[in-house]
Amino acid sequence: MSAKHAAPVSLSTILEKFRDKFPVSPEKWQEYTGQFQRIQVPAKTILLKEGEISRKAYLIEKGCLRVWFDNKGEEVTFQFFFENCTVSSIESFKKGTPSLFSLETIEPCTLWWIDKNDVDRLLEEVSEIPSMRNQIMNTLFERTLHYMQHFLSFVRDTPQERYENLLNHHPYLIQRVPQHYIASYLGISRVHLSRIKNKLARGK
Amino acid sequence: MSAKHAAPVSLSTILEKFRDKFPVSPEKWQEYTGQFQRIQVPAKTILLKEGEISRKAYLIEKGCLRVWFDNKGEEVTFQFFFENCTVSSIESFKKGTPSLFSLETIEPCTLWWIDKNDVDRLLEEVSEIPSMRNQIMNTLFERTLHYMQHFLSFVRDTPQERYENLLNHHPYLIQRVPQHYIASYLGISRVHLSRIKNKLARGK
DNA sequence: GTCAAACGATAACATTTGTTACCGAATTGA
């Protein structure tokens, strides 16, 4: 594809990191990586709309995305994704059901996408390799834990504590993402997030 | 073991349901099921304490359990489990890390437990079978989705809506579980749950 | 450069939810 020729260096830079985790032949590796296509999109591009069925998974070379849903007319941001992450509306992509979420760019983005058919075939093939299927299971498991932890923070922490955690663990997120997205991500109103910031600014 | 002889019918009744999902020889099946041991415990028995490392997974024949953690001195219930469910402090059991949760019976329970070593060996063996590893992946995936959905309900719904969902989808839970456990499970105080019930009782 | 839209801060007020305290019923254990 022309996209592949447009920036072969970028693709290999990104996928290179995963090369040693794929104990497959160079030919297979070529085949797999060749299934990705590069696109560049402006900010606020909707890659997948709530209710549609996801056919693509994305790898983020540059930029950031958010996953959100419509709750009684207001947008609630559910998750953020940054460079080197793979993103899809996971439940829609896996099961072919209408997506519960929209997938939208926050900044201008450079993305690599791969079609579901290719992913399915790839997974089928590599899960014959014991070390690969352990990796896949671990990845799935870690994602489960991530949701569990995230949920836990909602049950355990106050909004202010959640914001402070974000500050400590993901300061880049605060820098790059508009505040009203962060507010809904934390489960509070924009106004209340302002109050919390104000409170923290003055000596706590 | 004597436990196995104590109630062979119960074990087969419970595991029988899974027999057709295990395309293994009768000998293997015998080996696997023989690794379970039956115990009976009173209500309020702590099967695993927060901070300990989980070595056992449980299958519930009769009764119900809750998973909870200590949050600044108060107990927060995170999940409930009923008959025919398998339970463990999943992250501790899988990774050998100190458990984030305690595991406690709510009612007098009849349980079957299996040691982690046996589970590991079992998983190792059966994941050679393609249909089995698909099942395992699906189970893991479904659990991820479950956490996602549960989390979603916290972000999207009001406490009253969450209670109504519980009423509609898991009415038996409301019947069997003490109300103050349910309150913390819903993320609200006991008093507030009382208010909600009162409000619903009078014509909404 | 200009205008409109997006973004964030703040204030005033309303609503939700938590806290504490008290009561009575149900359950449990000796």
Next chain:
DNA sequence: TCAATTCGGTAACAAATGTTATCGTTTGAC
């Protein structure tokens, strides 16, 4: 059976959070 504990309801008040409105700044499109 009795006393102690657990459990759930309610009221009064406090704290947290939402809602609406206003304002100034920044950003982006043309």
